[in-house]
Amino acid sequence: MKKDMKKATKFAHIGRPKIGVSTSVNLPITRSSTLLFAKAADLYNDDLRLYGRHGSPVSDALEEAFCELENGAGCTLTSSGLAANTLSIQAFTKAGDHILVSDSSYGGTRYFCDNYLSKFGVDIEYFKPNIGKGIAGLIRHNTSCILLESPGSLTLEINDLPAIVEYARKHKITTIVDNTWSAGLVYNPLELGADVATHAATKYYSGHSDVMGGAIVARTKLHANKVRLTAKALGNCVSQDDVYQLLRGFRSVVTRFNQQAETAVQLAKWLAKRPEVQDVRHPALPSHPDHKIWKRDFSGAGCIFSFVLNPCSEKRVLNFLDRLKLFGKGFSFGGYESVIIHCDPQLRRNFDPEFGGPLIRIGCGLEDVDDLQNDLQVSLEKTKFSD
Ligand SMILES: Cc1ncc(COP(=O)(O)O)c(C=O)c1O
Known part of the structure; x- marks a missing residue:
């Protein structure tokens, strides 16, 4: 995709099949668990897609579209927007860590932090959404992750992301931004220095209230790889029918x-x-x-x-x-x-x-x-x- 193309143009063309003869406009859905290999030597080749849980050409296309949207280095799809948030947090947090969470974060994310993550010895601290540079006063030696959502759920506060990123970077803390509200179309957290942007694709990318899905887009290959490995460990898997619908949503979003x-x-x-x-x-x-x-x-x-x-x-x-x-x-x-x-x-x-x-x-x-x-x-x- 040419860099100077507008998003609407890019999204009409991204991830389409290579045109041969009588080619469909859209990629076909492939439903798979087992994938077959002509050569036994390929069975353990980690450079290949080895199993249905690891996606399909349609999910590759949707991941490419989300990377284009956010200018990211890699994308992992999830079964819901909430799963995109919980998976990202797990990718960058371990027992004994302290994480900072914007007080106006989505209720489901709060529930995960308070009722699940806390069981693994992670200390969760909420901060006022408008804290800005004040975040410096909350950072501890074991702070691993800052979770933001801008505007916040229900109350629509805007986080001062550049101010927060400045301190997060200094202390090598990962910043994760739930970017659902803007669909990634009018706000680019990764370009403002955040490490991870998440989406509830359930909203605008479904567009018709009939599909659930999520996406995690990372700024660097290193961050993307951490997310990918966490997704693999957790058994993350997305229905290819849903992925097809979400890619369709991209065309008109x-x-x-x-x-x-x-x-x-x-x-x-x-x-x-x-x-x-x-x-x-x-x-x-x-x-x-x-x-x-x-x-x-x-x-x-x-x-x-x-x-x-x-x-x-x-x-x-x-x-x-x-x-x-x-x-x-x-x-x-x-x-x-x-x-x-x-x-x-x-x-x-x-x-x-x-x-x-x-x-x-x-x-x-x-x-x-x-x-x-x-x-x-x-x-x-x-x-x-x-x-
Ligand atoms: C900002 C935000 N993030 C995440 C979610 C969760 O998305 P999903 O419903 O796909 O799990 C929602 C749902 O309303 C939301 O509003």
């Missing part, structure tokens, strides 16, 4: 992402003017506390944002959500359909974000923005928050 992101900005701006709404948490809005860092490090925004309603009963919040006709009440995002959740039940933090009202998260789909806005308006007005 730029167009879908841009439209969904545009819808999110429009709805965020509109909600910010509503009397029922106290605050809107969207990093592209100048009112967002980390807007300046977002502007410096990102080239665009994703499809999810949150907003805070004026203080009201839980019953009102549930009424508001139940009245919506176009927003599905469900977790995840990045699909063609818009989704909404109330976040308070999920907010498990060491540092209380203190919103002063119920927090709602929206994931914008591909519906027309006017219809989505109208749906929100009708529901806000009918819910009568003020009585």
Whole structure:
């Protein structure tokens, strides 16, 4: 791929079959456990793919696409986005280590750290997402890994990655960034110095809410190899049917992402003017506390944002959500359909974000923005928050 090509062009062409005669546009799915070799000498040749668990030509193509996306040296695919995070952490952590985790990291990742990793004698410390250079004060002799997510889940804080990387590099600490929100299209943590970027491909790369998957992209061959060996040890394996679907998602992701992101900005701006709404948490809005860092490090925004309603009963919040006709009440995002959740039940933090009202998260789909806005308006007005 030519370096100066735009991402949409690259993703339309990457990993396609070599054209012969009557060649299909897409690579075929190969479902395998056993792989056969003409020569016995090849059975133990580690340079070859020896077994179905180690992927197929379609997963090679998807890995190549993720490397192109993040400008990485190697990619490992996983069965889910959560598995991408847990596998990366395991690749760079051992018993007796101390790891630092951004307090607004995805709930599933927190659960893994608190309930699983801790069993192996790893000391987990959460830090305020906006800590920036203050990370220096938390680094210990045994800190092995810093886990970031920018913007953070539900509350959308932006980590100052360059400031954190500066100290991490000095102390040879691995930085892992969950880059799901940006799909890798508008934020490149590896180019900002991080060692590993992870993705819940379940979101934008599936794009249709029907496939789960994850990807771990490493900045150097050394990091990529550590991840690959950990994946091998853990028996990591991804369904080739799912891999095929995720590669298909790559072909159209730029167009879908841009439209969904545009819808999110429009709805965020509109909600910010509503009397029922106290605050809107969207990093592209100048009112967002980390807007300046977002502007410096990102080239665009994703499809999810949150907003805070004026203080009201839980019953009102549930009424508001139940009245919506176009927003599905469900977790995840990045699909063609818009989704909404109330976040308070999920907010498990060491540092209380203190919103002063119920927090709602929206994931914008591909519906027309006017219809989505109208749906929100009708529901806000009918819910009568003020009585
Ligand atoms: C930021 C982030 N990372 C990781 C995950 C986990 O992805 P998956 O659902 O594919 O396990 C999610 C899921 O919502 C997420 O929002």
